[in-house]
Amino acid sequence: MRADKARNREIVLAAAGRLFDAANDPDEVSMDAVAAAAGVGKGTLFRGFGDRLGLVRALYEQRSAQEFAARPVGDDGDPAERALELLTRTWRFKERHRVLGLAFERAGHGSPYTNAGYDWWHAELAGLIAAARADAPAGFLAHALLAAVRSDLVEHLRGRPDTDVHAGLQDLVRSVFRDGKQR
Incomplete structure (x- = not known):
C-alpha cells in the first residue's frame, strides 16, 4: 500500500471511530460525515473501502484485532x-x-451471521464445545452462545440494573458445556 493511501486509511478510520463513538445510532454516521471529519473527499472513502459496509467492517476488525x-x-x-x-x-x-x-451486525444484509468475523467466532466456540462434549451438536450450540452476545441484545440490556450479564453468561455457558444427559 502506498504511504499516502495508508495514511489516508488511518485518518479515515480514526475519524469514523470518533463519529461512531459519539453517535447514538449507526444511521447517524454517514459517508459524508466521515469524509468531512477526516478532511478527505468521498471518493477517497469509496476507493479505500468500497462502500459504507467496507468502512464499518475495516473499523470493526481494526478495533477487534486490537482488543x-x-x-x-x-x-x-x-x-x-x-x-x-x-x-x-x-x-x-x-x-x-x-x-x-x-452498524457492523446490521451491515451483513440485516444479518449478524454474515459479517466477516462470525465464522471465526463460531469455529472457536464449536471447537471448545466439541472438546468438552464429543456428542454435543457443537455447531448449533456455538450459534446459540453467539446469539447471547449479539449487539442488539447488548443494546437492549444496556443500563438495566436488574440484569446480571456476567451471571447470565456464566450460567448459559455452564448449561451448554454440561453433559446433556445430566438434567
Whole structure:
C-alpha cells in the first residue's frame, strides 16, 4: 500500500471511530460525515473501502484485532472457562463500541451471521464445545452462545440494573458445556 493511501486509511478510520463513538445510532454516521471529519473527499472513502459496509467492517476488525491481540484468549485450561472468557470479553467489547457493533451486525444484509468475523467466532466456540462434549451438536450450540452476545441484545440490556450479564453468561455457558444427559 502506498504511504499516502495508508495514511489516508488511518485518518479515515480514526475519524469514523470518533463519529461512531459519539453517535447514538449507526444511521447517524454517514459517508459524508466521515469524509468531512477526516478532511478527505468521498471518493477517497469509496476507493479505500468500497462502500459504507467496507468502512464499518475495516473499523470493526481494526478495533477487534486490537482488543483480542492485546490479550488473546488462552489456549489452555477448561473449555467452558475459555468460552466464558471469550463471550464476556466480546460482550464488554460490544458495550464499549456499541454503535459500531450495531452498524457492523446490521451491515451483513440485516444479518449478524454474515459479517466477516462470525465464522471465526463460531469455529472457536464449536471447537471448545466439541472438546468438552464429543456428542454435543457443537455447531448449533456455538450459534446459540453467539446469539447471547449479539449487539442488539447488548443494546437492549444496556443500563438495566436488574440484569446480571456476567451471571447470565456464566450460567448459559455452564448449561451448554454440561453433559446433556445430566438434567
